[in-house]
Amino acid sequence: xxxxxxGCNGQLGSALADLLSAxxxxxxxxxxxxxxxITSPVSVHEVFTQFxxxxxxxxxxxxxxxxxxxxEADALRVNGYGPRxxxxxxxxxxxxxxQISTDYVFAGEANTPYPEDAAPDPKTAYGRTKLAxxxxxxxxxxxxxxxxxxxxLYGLQGNNFVKTMLTMEAERDNxxxxxxxxxxxxxxxxxxxxxxxxxxxxxxxGTFHATNAGATTWFEFTRAIFESVGADSxxxxxxxxxxxxxxxxxxxxSVLAQDKWQFVGLKxxxxxxxxxxxxxxxxxxxx
Numbered sequence: 001x002x003x004x005x006x007g008c009n010g011q012l013g014s015a016l017a018d019l020l021s022a023x024x025x026x027x028x029x030x031x032x033x034x035x036x037x038i039t040s041p042v043s044v045h046e047v048f049t050q051f052x053x054x055x056x057x058x059x060x061x062x063x064x065x066x067x068x069x070x071x072e073a074d075a076l077r078v079n080g081y082g083p084r085x086x087x088x089x090x091x092x093x094x095x096x097x098x099q100i101s102t103d104y105v106f107a108g109e110a111n112t113p114y115p116e117d118a119a120p121d122p123k124t125a126y127g128r129t130k131l132a133x134x135x136x137x138x139x140x141x142x143x144x145x146x147x148x149x150x151x152x153l154y155g156l157q158g159n160n161f162v163k164t165m166l167t168m169e170a171e172r173d174n175x176x177x178x179x180x181x182x183x184x185x186x187x188x189x190x191x192x193x194x195x196x197x198x199x200x201x202x203x204x205x206g207t208f209h210a211t212n213a214g215a216t217t218w219f220e221f222t223r224a225i226f227e228s229v230g231a232d233s234x235x236x237x238x239x240x241x242x243x244x245x246x247x248x249x250x251x252x253x254s255v256l257a258q259d260k261w262q263f264v265g266l267k268x269x270x271x272x273x274x275x276x277x278x279x280x281x282x283x284x285x286x287x
Contacts, residue, residue, distance in 0.1 A: 001199065004053035004095075005030045006038055006086065007060030011155030012100065015192035016057055023196075029053070032060070038082035044089045055199055057098040058086055061133075065104070065126045069247040072125040080132030087140035096144045098195060099137040102130050103151035103183065103211075108251020113215075115257045116149075116207045124248040134207075146198060147207040148191075151254055152221075155188025156284055161218070162276075165225045166286035169235070179219035179238035183254045184211035187275035189282065194269050203264035209256035212272035224273060228280050 003020050007013040008030025020028035029051045037043040038060050061079055062068060068075035083099050090097045104127035105120040122128045137145045154160035162185075168175045194210045216224075223233040241250065258268035269275070 001026045002052065002054045003028045003199075004047070004051060004056045006032070006036060006056065006058050008032050009157070010059055011153055011158045011160060011188040012150075012191055013057075013059035014157040015155055015188045016059065016195065019189075019192050019196060036060075038086055039077050041085050041088070044085050048089050048093055052093055053090075053095050055096045055098065056086055056090055057100070057195065058083055059100055061100065062126070062129065065124065066247040068125040068129060072129065075125060076129045076132060079126075079129035080136060083133035084136035084140060087137045087145070090144065091140055096146075096199075097137055097141055098146045098148055098199070099133060101134050101147055101149045102127065103149060103251060103254035103256055105131045105134065105149065106251065106254060108249075108254050110253050110255075113255040113257035114209070116209055116260045123251075126248060141205070143205050145205050146195075148195060148198070148210050149207065149256060150186050150191055150209075151211050151256060152183045152185045153188055153191065154185065154279070154284070156279070156282060157188075159287060161185075161221070162225055162279065162284060163287050165222050166229065166284075169226055169229065169231050170286060174235050174237055175222065176237045176239045176243070177219045177222045178241050178244060178250075179217045180240045181218055181250050181252055181254075182215055183217075183251070184213070184215055184256065185221050185272045185276065186211045186269075187272075187279050189278070190269050190275050197266055201264065201266055203266075206260065208260050209258055210269060211256050211258070212269050212275040213258065214271045214273070215255045216272065221272075224276055228276060 017030040062075040107121040261268040
């Protein structure tokens with residue numbers, strides 16, 4: 001399988017490139033800025049001319065959630081128009097496409113896990129732009145795409161919540177973290193493995209929720225991070241979202257159901273605590 005990974009320098013893209021490179025059955029090409037600009041049909045065409053993929057996994061995205069509130073048009077170009085450009089190139093080449101999306105496409109106001117067929121209702125600019133990308137891929141490649149929604153992603157590369165909390169653990173006596181936002185911490189390597197499992201099985205096109213199993217709050221997650229490095233978890237203090245007002249409101253509840261995996265005969269991802277332990281075993285650390 002010839003796989004093009006866009007956004008290969010990010011948390012998920014780098015994990016995918018590493019896993020694919022280790023598989024003898026696959027050829028992988030990882031690209032990121034400036035080697036590719038997914039918003040430029042000319043740039044995408046040049047890459048497809050050099051490397052005609054069987055599958056494109058699009059990890060390139062505008063992920064600055066708060067900045068998107070003030071620059072929604074810029075975020076939309078990357079998160080909405082960029083996936084359409086890639087999907088059009090895939091259609092011309094006869095390639096499949098995996099579009100990575102987010103829990104932010106939902107309102108975050110539920111009290112039970114969102115199934116894959118739940119109606120999107122984004123409340124932020126970031127969520128709206130990511131939904132636009134989903135719709136574009138579905139329209140252009142109705143029978144040759146997977147939408148993979150994830151949440152609370154962290155990995156060995158780049159900046160993320162785990163690394164930030166490790167820095168705070170080293171620098172502060174106590175850390176206050178919100179305890180009224182519920183979600184699923186997801187290890188990038190686990191997500192990468194799940195995407196490859198999906199591509200190997202190749203069920204019909206559709207939408208899949210891919211997060212580590214279980215649910216927690218940012219407060220409980222931080223306590224688990226502290227415990228992972230032998231720090232006193234009682235140094236993590238609970239607070240609420242009203243104490244941390246941001247330009248983009250965070251979902252109060254963004255737990256994603258995993259039913260689609262069993263429907264197509266595949267195992268869902270492991271529990272988030274086991275994944276966190278694996279991340280530390282793999283060497284995750286403060287930046």
